[in-house]
Amino acid sequence: MSSTIRMPSDEELTAFLDGELSPEETARIESLANADDEVAARIEFLAAGSMPFREAFAPLLDEAPKAKLEAILAAIAAAQQKRGPAFASRRGFLGALAASLAIGVIADRAYLGIGRNLGRDEGSEWRSVVAEYIALYTLDTLAGPVPPADVQAAQLARVDSKLGLNLSPEAVALPGVDFKRAQLLEYDDQPLAQIAYLDPESGPMALCIVRSEKGAKEPDIEGRKGMNVIYWSTATHAFMLIGHAPVDRMREIADAVRPKLTA
The missing domain is CATH 3.30.200.100 (MucB/RseB, C-terminal domain)
Structure with missing residues (x-):
């Protein structure tokens, strides 16, 4: 990481992943991820999470209404498109991230309400x-x-x-x-x-x-x-x-x- 860049907190990055930041803050995080490998890697880590949430909640997902899940995935895809190509261009990072999240992590979080605790260490x-x-x-x-x-x-x-x-x-x-x-x-x-x-x-x-x-x-x-x-x-x-x-x-x-x- 460049010494001139401050690593955003995990709270900021998980809020970014959850779509809870203002457009200005979202743009700021996107710019940092494009400019710095460590910020991008931290986003990727938090997006993946450190616990097998998907496996743990698989029975609930199997019972979830299909129409509601499809609506959630559609909303996620639309949100990613609004962010534009610049962020997704970073070595294909966001493109791959958006795809993996759309089929897994974000869907679990959006439907099950896991929210901002995903990927955050207990301490x-x-x-x-x-x-x-x-x-x-x-x-x-x-x-x-x-x-x-x-x-x-x-x-x-x-x-x-x-x-x-x-x-x-x-x-x-x-x-x-x-x-x-x-x-x-x-x-x-x-x-x-x-x-x-x-x-x-x-x-x-x-x-x-x-x-x-x-x-x-x-x-x-x-x-x-x-x-x-x-x-x-x-x-x-x-x-x-x-x-x-x-x-x-x-x-x-x-x-x-x-x-x-x-x-």
Whole structure:
């Protein structure tokens, strides 16, 4: 992804797939997909979904009124035609996507009301809450000197007491970014660690951690509240790095800190 392009959030992309965006927003997403491979790939992933919805609901589809299903498919085809040839021209991506969705995923969603949860990972809610919070940060929020190592260690020890991680100032140090504070918040009655930083190039940044039993997941990327988010999980915890830095820089920082958090 070009560092000048912000990855749309999964909510935006699923709304795009569901035809729930305004014409202006729809055109914006189409333009991003035409311009960037990662945006196009994310749309394709969300369109396919990560669970076998079609198989799970096949008995209901078999019983569905044929006329109603045909009307749904006709509406989908008409909507795709209105979007014009430019979006469909991207290596045939939208042409193939429209065809596959018309016979499968979108029909299932339209008729069964699965809607915007399709393709969304189960942990997206806490990342959304964190993004709302971090979006309020300014340079003044994190102004002041970098705390000394012993203060950092004391703050991280309080985090450790709730999350069971072996955190240290060295483990959470981010390359080229100043540590500002570590604090405990709460999400859904569970402790949430927030380690705040100030990047001299892009402003506020945060590494946030919650307990999770949903299994290990390799890093993925999304956009929230005008910021880029890199998120991943281990067998016991979920992590997210959020900030205004370009995607490539966020990836580099995440790649540097991940081994220290999972060792």
